[in-house]
Amino acid sequence: xxxxxxxxxxxxxxxxxxxxxxxxxxxxxxxxxxxxxxxxxxxxxxxxxxxxxxxxxxxxxxxxxxxxxxxxxxxxxxxxxxxxxxxxxxxxxxxxxxxxxxxxxxxxxxxxxxxxxxxxxxxxxxxxxxxxxxxxxxxxxxxxxxxxxxxxxxxxxxxx
Numbered sequence: 001x002x003x004x005x006x007x008x009x010x011x012x013x014x015x016x017x018x019x020x021x022x023x024x025x026x027x028x029x030x031x032x033x034x035x036x037x038x039x040x041x042x043x044x045x046x047x048x049x050x051x052x053x054x055x056x057x058x059x060x061x062x063x064x065x066x067x068x069x070x071x072x073x074x075x076x077x078x079x080x081x082x083x084x085x086x087x088x089x090x091x092x093x094x095x096x097x098x099x100x101x102x103x104x105x106x107x108x109x110x111x112x113x114x115x116x117x118x119x120x121x122x123x124x125x126x127x128x129x130x131x132x133x134x135x136x137x138x139x140x141x142x143x144x145x146x147x148x149x150x151x152x153x154x155x156x157x158x159x160x
Contacts, residue, residue: 022059
């Protein structure tokens with residue numbers, strides 16, 4: 001089963017801006033290299049070609065992060081994919097699942113063999129947190145589930 005990551009409005013908007021800027025750079029460099037517009041020509045085709053490649057690379061990476069980021073529950077491991085980066089966690093190594101009572105954020109702590117414990121924060125919408133928690137409880141049979149309240153924010157001292 002797959003659960004899509006949710007980055008929130010601000011991060012999604014930033015990715016969209018990067019993709020739009022990348023497409024603009026690609027179009028401008030194609031126009032510069034083709035000479036289709038006489039006022040937009042480049043004497044340095046190497047620079048325009050490198051700029052075209054860099055714009056395409058940035059656009060592809062931003063699109064991969066925006067559209068190819070999810071959590072997949074395989075039979076024996078949790079697979080986390082962000083763009084083209086893949087992380088895996090065996091269910092057997094999970095020892096704790098933490099749930100924030102206020103925001104419904106879910107954290108999974110596991111210990112890879114021979115390494116220090118790792119805590120993963122799941123980037124999902126609060127509406128899907130109950131579904132994710134049920135899947136984690138089912139797959140990570142040996143992990144304890146703990147609900148916590150976040151610490152209270154400090155109030156600034158009163159001015160005299």
